[in-house]
Amino acid sequence: MKKEKIKGFRMNEEEASKLTKAANALGIKESDYIRRCIVRGPSNNKKVIILLHDLMNEINYIGRNINQIVKNNNSGLYLRSDKDALLAYMHRINMSLINTNNEIRKLGNREDF
16 A cells, blocks of 8 residues: 555654664564554553453442342342442442553553553
8 A cells, every 4th residue: 555644743752762662672663663553553452351341240240239239228128238238349349440440551551562
């Protein structure tokens, strides 16, 4: 395919250094590396999708349990243990979100983009 368009853009020193290192690691020109990223996307994209899928499964599982607690509450069967369980489920969701966010940030900071 003929390359007719020229794009110019600015980046800071750290971004430029990362681009140079990444292209050199693959033995290609920086422009080829940018084209490759545009066409393929980040190589860790699949890992992010898996992390988010796992998080959604966790939230769905907990959501079903929370629905049971709400059903008991609506039926007048709400117990103190339900409140404790609800707090534990909310804590578990929060921890899952934090862990997933941390893992995605680690992937984003890797140089093998």
